[in-house]
Amino acid sequence: MPKPPLRSRLAELLDMPRDVVLNLPRISVVGDLQVLVQNHRGVKEYTPERVIIGMESGLIVISGRELVISNIHVEEITITGRLDGVQLLRSQG
């Protein structure tokens, strides 16, 4: 039996926040100005037009213009600029 469903069911059973139990990223978007990603796995690529951030099971692709990583530490990354889109790419398997 794969692990995630068990954890997922456990989280449901114990009424715990799923992002904590399942180690999922939490993404907050403020209009088209700012993205806050918590529980990330580092920056995979950075250009003014695109920032790719790793997560437990895939990638988060943030596209826009004049993107700046205004704050980055273990817990969270804040990206500001003119946002065009936030895309989630799930890893295969």
Add this chain to the structure above:
Amino acid sequence: MQPLPFWYSLLGFVRIRISGDMPERLVNLCLAHGIPLRQLVWRESVVEALVPGRDFRLLRPLAKRARVRVRIIGRHGLPFTWRSLARRRLALALAGLTLVGLYVMSLFVWFVDVTGPFQHVRQEEVRQVLADLGLKPGVFRPAIDRREMARQLVLRLPALAWAYVNFQGTRAVVEIVERTLPPETPPAGPGHLVARRAGVIEEILVLSGEAQVEVGDTVAEGDVLISGLLMAPAPMEQPPAPGAEPPPPQRFAWLQAKGRVLARTWYHDYWEAPLVQEIKTRTGGSARRYHLEVGNREIYLAGPARTSYSHYEVERTARGLDWSLGPVPLRFRLVKTEFFELEVHRRTLPPDRVRQEAERVLRDRVLGAIPMEARIVDVRSEVVQHGEDFIGVRLMVECLEDIGRFMPWTPAEDLPPDAPVG
């Protein structure tokens, strides 16, 4: 861009430039080692970021591992500012000294302004009294009692009714209000009219009192011209025997003598004028000397110490500060002393011209002594001495003027009690 938290400035941070193939690698290594990065900006193939100052040294080995180059392009915040200031210790000390100096200087009075109508009192007079009282440029302000100063000023200058001393920074502003003085009151009480000056009486007009002189009389200074003491003939029971001495007159009344006594008066003066004149002309030769005056000391800067010219003129010009702090002179100025060579010619002048010149000088001197009301009747001059190289000229001015001066008289105790006074 998000603003930086305040402790970044407090603890200091550096702006770094990351160049290399994969700057992201270094970013992730920093994440793994707990080094916070801020304001990562992509700038034409390099990435710039802010790192707290104390974390920067941890960055070097990580950069090596990530195979990127890290360079500091700016240091900001208090520790760096402090360090750069500490390196400029002299500048810091000077800045501190300047601040202290400014504060100390601001404790002194540097300007004294006196405002007022100045109708009965001159501004210089007020300034002089203020200086005597201790309010002048260079005095220590907290040592001055403003109220006492204003009070003393009014006491010293009777023409003032009110004064107010105020400080505006380093400026003392003194406001004054002048007293409206009553017109001069005519003298009261009895008295004589006496001669103010020696002269020969030309005309006499008695308004009250008894004339003591006649036209043509010569009077000396202080002689009674019109008496305030009226005398009456002694009462007689029977007519005096022919040839007998009449009884002396008796005091009758004390009056205030009034009248006009015109007299011929003379004013004269004497002057010896040289016949040989020395004419000094500049030859065009000059020399300059510069020195600094610091306090009471003179510091020589440049130029000849003394001049080699046998005849010369000196011009001194000083620039800078000339204040005093109580008895301590606060002087700092550059003094330029210029010597001009002179050529001296001796010239014998014609006696007529010298006499004319002497008369002109004497006339100015004598006219200054003659009262405004006097009428000039005659001006005469004569050469009374003729020396080898001088002539002595005497100038005499004859005037017609009222020489009467009122002199109050205190009635003596031998005055009969019933004598009317007035």
